Amino acid sequence: MLGVGKVKIILFSGPQCHLCDNALEELGKVTQPLDIEVRNIRDNAQDYHQYALRIPVLLRQDTQQELGWPFNVDQIEQFIQ
Numbered sequence: 001m002l003g004v005g006k007v008k009i010i011l012f013s014g015p016q017c018h019l020c021d022n023a024l025e026e027l028g029k030v031t032q033p034l035d036i037e038v039r040n041i042r043d044n045a046q047d048y049h050q051y052a053l054r055i056p057v058l059l060r061q062d063t064q065q066e067l068g069w070p071f072n073v074d075q076i077e078q079f080i081q
Contacts, residue, residue, distance in 0.1 A: 006035040007080045008061040012051040013038050019069055023056035029073040032080060 011027065013020040020038075027036060041047040041055060051057050058067040058079065067079045 006033045008035045009037070009080070010059040010061060011036060011038045012041055012047060012055050012057045012059065014041050014052075014055050017055055020056040023058070023069060023071070026071065026073050026076060027058075030076050030080070032077065034080070 009027070011020070011023060013023075024038070027034065039047060041051045054068055056069045058071070058076070059065070060080070065079070067075065071079075
């Protein structure tokens, strides 16, 4: 677990994405404080090409590791350790 500060996570999302809504719900259950940025892949061509077929995807900014859907709160907590 990170000793100081919040783990910074980017949630790659898209418009009208019900799976992304589910991902946000799971993130809301995490007990460790997180700094979450929701990034709409349609706002950036590179994000769109990289994640369009994979959203929702979590990206840890410190390690650049990704966690792709489907995931649950237990998997997120393990991901941020």
